[in-house]
Amino acid sequence: MNEFSLKDLTRVVQALLLAAKEPLSLERMASVFEEYQRPQPAKLAEALAVLQQEAENSSQELIEVAGGFRYQIKADYAPWVSRLWEEKPPRYSRALLETLSLIAYRQPVTRGEIEDVRGVSVSSQIIRTLEDREWVRVVGHREVPGRPALYATTRQFLDYFNLKSLNDLPELDALRELAASEEKEWQDDLDQAPTSPLLDLTEDEGEDLDTQDDPETMGDLLDEDLPEVKELTFADLTQRFEPDGE
Structure with a gap:
């Protein structure tokens, strides 16, 4: 044939x-x-x-x-399919989701810049969790004393959240509306959500590694200014989602 x-x-x-x-x-x-x-x-x-x-x-x-x-x-069938596994869906802290959101929307960004915006330190465990899940990775270093690592999202991040490209990220207005809605604890449904779970601002009871309360909403955080990136631009990232040529 x-x-x-x-x-x-x-x-x-x-x-x-x-x-x-x-x-x-x-x-x-x-x-x-x-x-x-x-x-x-x-x-x-x-x-x-x-x-x-x-x-x-x-x-x-x-x-x-x-x-x-x-x-x-x-997604309509997720409640039944999820019962095939005894393990409960992972729950992520608000701090982790805020960190991931800042990286996704403001990438490439350093850990220090994230801390400047959030007003609290970003724990090593949060960064390690994001890297272990292959949602973020180091894509370069800022040419300043100490050469801090620049973090950006990966192709695996896009695949996991059902995104074809960064252009498919929810509009910031949607995040602001969510942040302004009634306060309640969100059950994290990362493996079930039909749209980007970046919109779910989940509180993690007793497991938030930050030591201070978050003073601002997600919309406020994303509106904060970050230092200009000179060595690596946002446009450069579109070339970084392909597998490494190893």
């Missing part, structure tokens, strides 16, 4: 997506075919469109994130 029909190609692409443990780009999908059978990107996109339409009336959805395409269970 020299060329796949759309029907056959669709089933092959579906098998690849179901077997993969991570999102698949068009290039990665094409690479599994022998050269003489390799479909063009337009043909793969056509097969993906068929699969997306098929999934509309099912419990799963086929979405595109920064790393490529993947199947996932629709």
Whole structure:
């Protein structure tokens, strides 16, 4: 068979997506075919469109994130699916989510700059947790005494929060509206939320590593000025979400 029909190609692409443990780009999908059978990107996109339409009336959805395409269970079914595991969804402190939000919206940024905005120190445990989850990483150093590390979000961060790019982050107005809403403790649903859980300002009972109360809302924090970044610009980050050429 020299060329796949759309029907056959669709089933092959579906098998690849179901077997993969991570999102698949068009290039990665094409690479599994022998050269003489390799479909063009337009043909793969056509097969993906068929699969997306098929999934509309099912419990799963086929979405595109920064790393490529993947199947996932629709958020409507999360309450039942989550019961397959005894382990409860992770709960994250407000301090951790504020730190992550500042990195996401103001990147690249140093730890000291985050502390200047929040008015409290950022614990090493918070940074370590974000790095362990591969949501942030060091992308450079500011050329000042001590050469502090510059932190930015990763492609894994985008994939986890169902984002194709940084442009898909919620508008700051949405964060301000949430911060101004009634105060209550938010149950963290990071593995279930259909939109970016950066909007969930979760209080973590007894586990917040900061020693001072946060004096400002998320909207206020994001409005604070940060020192100008000269060595690494926001635009440069779009090139840093690709896997390292190792």
